Amino acid sequence: MKNKFLWTALVAVLTLSSCGKKEEQQAPQGPAPFPVQTIKQQDAVVYQEYTANLEGQQNVEIRPKVTGFIQKIYVDEGQMVKKGQLLFKLETQTLSQDANAAKANVTAAQVEVDRLKPLVDRKIISVVQLETAKAKLAQAKSAYGSIAANIGFGTITSPVNGVVGSLPYREGSLVSSTIEQPLTTVSDSKVIRAYFSLNEKQLLVFNKTFKGSTMAEKIKTVPPVTLLLVDNSEYNVKGKIVTVNGLVNPTTGTTQFRAEFNNPEAILRSGSTGIIRIPIELKGALLVPQNAVFDQQGKQMLFVVGKDNKVKTRIVTTAGTSGLNFIVSEGLEAGEVVVVEGASKLKDDMEITPQQVKDEAKAEAATEQKDEAADQATDTTVVKKQNPQVK
Secondary structure, three states: OHHHHHHHHHHHHHHHHHHHHHHHHOOOOOOEEEEEEEOOEEEEEEEEEEEEEEEEEEEEEEOOOOOEEEEEEOOOOOOEEOOOOEEEEEOOHHHHHHHHHHHHHHHHHHHHHHHHHHHHHOOOOOHHHHHHHHHHHHHHHHHHHHHHHHHHHOEEEOOOOEEEOOOOOOOOOEEOOOOOOOOEEEEEEEEEEEEEEEEHHHHHHHHHHOOOOOHHHHHHHOOOEEEEOOOOOEOOOOEEEEEEOOOOOOOOOEEEEEEEEEOOOOOOOOOOEEEEEEEEEEEEEEEEEHHHOEEEOOEEEEEEEOOOOEEEEEEEEEEEEEOOEEEEEEOOOOOOEEEOOOHHHOOOOOEEEEEEOOOHHHHHHHHHHHHHHHHHHHHHHHHHHHOOOOO
16 A cells, blocks of 8 residues: 555656656747847948959060071070160071172272263263262162161160060071061069959949049049959059040950059069959948848848847848948948848847847957957066066
């Protein structure tokens, strides 16, 4: 009887415990916390980026004016040369022989003129014969001068200061004025020109953004531009847009711009590429963290928090980026609250517990200050260990 009573009590206890757990498991949980941010109007800088081709201020193709074999190459690829420096020497032996023959013709024509002149003075022959001889003398001198000039063209010098490009021909190669590739190219790269193009829509935005009645006046108001190199690093010298083609290319529908960068350390090379970044200052822009925006069916969307802490999806239009933020041009107003993280866990009309996040720039600055303080403390500790006398 006693055992039966104990067994009944044990069953009752287990039943009550099981019911408690079920009630505990089925107890409703509160709204989940999500980081949010209140959107404010603030000034921002957005960068318009365009692919650019880099060229030296002067890219001079070196081509021979006469036909001949390359007798000597005096420079190497990548070598710095100065204006007037000797680059190539062409074999001119055949031309020298032609010059000797032409010089002999000049001498013979001069002798004929000298012979006929006293005969004309004594009126033994007509003046016409003397004039004919003088014409032949002038023709012979012209032929000799042309050959002599061609001999001079066999010595090829640099027309500008710059860097020697590739050397596709070697000593002994036969070259002429009709060769497909030049002997080399000398590039003056003290100033590098960056050529980039804007399509018609981009050009329209450019014209609306920068003030001025002419394109020259608009260019003057454009702030200094930066250049991103192929390794995604930023070139340490700012550039300036100096010219814009006055016409739109009917084939490509683009207009070419040219920016110039000083190249004192010869970091930039003619023939390379980069990305031109034009800064545009925006007043009163709406900035939204990029993490808050997600793509759905080709549209950019985010979650907006209502007064009842329930979220709703909102389609927005962005106009570029500024740092780690999107610049929202349509679909959002100042003062609205958006969810900045965890959008994949949300759905419309879901209630959340909003948690305001700090301003990103201030948070980064505070983090940098903490890191600097930690580094200084570490350095001080190391110095004290190495020098116990230091306090």
